[in-house]
Amino acid sequence: MILEQLNKEDVLILAIETSCDETAASVVKNGREVLSNVIYTQIALHTKFGGVVPEIASRKHIEKINQVIEGALEEAGVTLKDITAVAVTYGPGLVGALLVGVSEAKAICFATGLPLIGVHHISGHISANYIEHRELEPPFVCLVASGGHSHLVTVRDYGEYAIIGRTRDDAAGEAFDKVARAIGLGYPGGPKIDRLSREGNPEAIPFPRAKVGENEYDFSFSGLKSAVLNYLNSCQMKGEEVNKADVAASFQKAVTDVLVEHSLHAVKEFGFDKFAIAGGVAANSSLRAAFEQECARRGITFYHPSPVYCTDNAAMIGVAGYYEYIRGVRHGYDLNAVPNLGL
Ligand code: KG4
Ligand code: ZN
Numbered sequence: 001m002i003l004e005q006l007n008k009e010d011v012l013i014l015a016i017e018t019s020c021d022e023t024a025a026s027v028v029k030n031g032r033e034v035l036s037n038v039i040y041t042q043i044a045l046h047t048k049f050g051g052v053v054p055e056i057a058s059r060k061h062i063e064k065i066n067q068v069i070e071g072a073l074e075e076a077g078v079t080l081k082d083i084t085a086v087a088v089t090y091g092p093g094l095v096g097a098l099l100v101g102v103s104e105a106k107a108i109c110f111a112t113g114l115p116l117i118g119v120h121h122i123s124g125h126i127s128a129n130y131i132e133h134r135e136l137e138p139p140f141v142c143l144v145a146s147g148g149h150s151h152l153v154t155v156r157d158y159g160e161y162a163i164i165g166r167t168r169d170d171a172a173g174e175a176f177d178k179v180a181r182a183i184g185l186g187y188p189g190g191p192k193i194d195r196l197s198r199e200g201n202p203e204a205i206p207f208p209r210a211k212v213g214e215n216e217y218d219f220s221f222s223g224l225k226s227a228v229l230n231y232l233n234s235c236q237m238k239g240e241e242v243n244k245a246d247v248a249a250s251f252q253k254a255v256t257d258v259l260v261e262h263s264l265h266a267v268k269e270f271g272f273d274k275f276a277i278a279g280g281v282a283a284n285s286s287l288r289a290a291f292e293q294e295c296a297r298r299g300i301t302f303y304h305p306s307p308v309y310c311t312d313n314a315a316m317i318g319v320a321g322y323y324e325y326i327r328g329v330r331h332g333y334d335l336n337a338v339p340n341l342g343l
Contacts (some may be wrong), residue, residue, distance in 0.1 A: 011084045011325060012076075014108070015318030016069065017263025018101035019121050020147070021045075021052045022311070023064040027076035027083070028318030031326070032134055036075035037308070037315040040064045043188060050175065050187050058096035065104050072314070075112050080112055088116035088319020090331075092148065093343025094173035098337035106333050117321045118331045122149060122343050123159060126315035127279040127323070128309040136303055141272050143263045145287075146279030147188070150219050150259075152266055153343070155276075158323035164266055165217025172255055172281045175221035179228050179251050183244045190289055193248045194284050200249030202286075205231060207254040209261075217266050224254055255281075256290045263291075276303040283307035 006012070017024040021042040027035040042060050046052045066159060073079060088105035091098060102118070109116040126142045137279055138158060144151045150172045152165035170178070173190055185196065209229050212218040228251050235242045267275045281287065288304055293303035308317060311337020 001339070002242055006078075006082060011322060012078065012082055012162045013117075013318040013321045014069070014072070014080070014086045015119075015314040015324065016065070016085045016086070016088040016105050017124070017312060017317045018061045018065065018097050018120075019089045020311070020312055021057050021063050021089070023068050024312065024314035025069040025072035026314035026318045027072055027078060028315055031319055031322030032130055034131055034315045034318070035078070036072045038066050038068050038071040038075060038125055038311055039313055045190060047187050050181055052094070054094045057094060058100060061097055061100035063275035065100055068107055069104070073114040078110070080114070083112075083114060085115040085321065085325050087117040087119050087317050087324070089121045089124060089317050090335055091121065091338035093121055093337075093339060095337050095339040098143045098339065102337050103333060106335060108335060115325070116331045116333070116335060117324050117329055118325060118335050119310070119317045119320045120341055120343055121319040122151065122153075123161065124316040125274070126155060126318035128278055128305040128313070129276040129303045130319050131315060132305060133303050136274070137273060137275070140276055140303070141263065141267045141270065142276045142278055143259060143282070144279045145172040145259065145277070145281035147171060149279065150221070152217050152263055152330065154270060154272070155159065159320070159327060164270070164343055165215060165219065165223060165262060167219040168212055169220055169222035170225060172219070172221060172259065172277070175225050175255065176281065178225050179248075182229055182232055183242070183247055189250070190280055190284065196245050197249040197252045197286060200243065200245030200247070202249040202253035204243065204246035205250040207231075207250055209254055209258050217262050219262060221255065221257060224251070242333060247286055252284070252286050256284075256287050259287060259310055260290050260294050264294055264298060264300065268298070273299070274301045274303065277303065278310065283310040
């Protein structure tokens with residue numbers, strides 16, 4: 001079906017993402033249309049350890065990668081012959097996990113002669129916004145909040161980024177995961193805190209909103225995390241019962257307040273009128289609602305991907321890969337996994 005709808009000039013990117021605990025592949029047409037998005041999530045495997053175990057993640061990627069890629073091609077109704085280029089996340093992330101995707105992409109390109117394009121994971125997260133908002137074009141400001149990153153980024157053009165704020169310590173998602181563990185919700189914490197918060201009072205406990213020294217756009221979440229742990233300890237020592245839903249809601253409100261305040265201040269100061277969010281934490285319902293409300297109040301157009309494009313997926317890598325392809329970026333077979341790759 002889809003094959004017949006393809007034009008000669010269509011650019012089809014086969015994208016691969018294995019930077020953490022999702023083995024994912026996707027076929028993206030002309031940078032905006034997702035023909036397939038296959039995700040094998042390893043979450044269940046890591047849950048019993050309370051977090052991602054890198055060695056287990058790498059091994060599972062190896063086991064699943066071929067199946068996931070075949071699934072993505074099949075779902076899109078194409079074969080490797082229809083593909084224009086292969087895009088793969090080469091950093092940042094877990095080195096062993098990244099290596100599986102990078103080696104696979106190189107092997108496919110070597111066997112088929114297709115061009116190879118290495119993609120930055122964060123560029124992928126930001127580009128997820130292009131999938132469902134065809135009208136969105138740079139320039140805009142994007143908040144990337146995931147398990148490993150909390151970055152405030154200006155997107156001057158496709159693939160052109162400048163980081164204007166970052167976390168000084170924990171990433172926002174990491175704080176969600178740690179607080180969830182402390183109140184016994186398990187991994188991954190974000191979605192569980194999101195759900196439990198709906199039954200709690202966000203004003204119940206006055207957790208701190210950290211201000212960070214010289215850079216007003218930087219974030220800090222370790223103080224907030226400690227405040228939650230101290231609160232739990234003091235309740236325990238006093239023999240008081242903890243209302244977990246109130247803790248979750250109050251913590252989530254503290255994170256949301258800081259993210260909204262810093263981000264929208266930056267949008268105004270840098271003179272932008274469009275703002276987007278990305279990364280796993282962008283799936284948070286209270287964060288989305290707060291941005292929705294505050295952006296409307298301040299006359300800023302707000303963009304966010306559907307939850308499935310917020311957490312790790314390969315479609316976002318296909319979109320970012322398309323714009324790299326258009327810019328003429330090509331990588332050689334010496335492309336390596338770079339765990340701490342800068343944006
Ligand atoms: O972007 P992502 O899938 O992986 C990284 O690149 O890190 O983000 C995963 C993070 C985890 O910390 C998870 O707890 C958080 O995103 N997360 C959420 C929600 N869904 C996922 N945090 C808050 N609310 C959510 N609904
Ligand atoms: Zn991610």
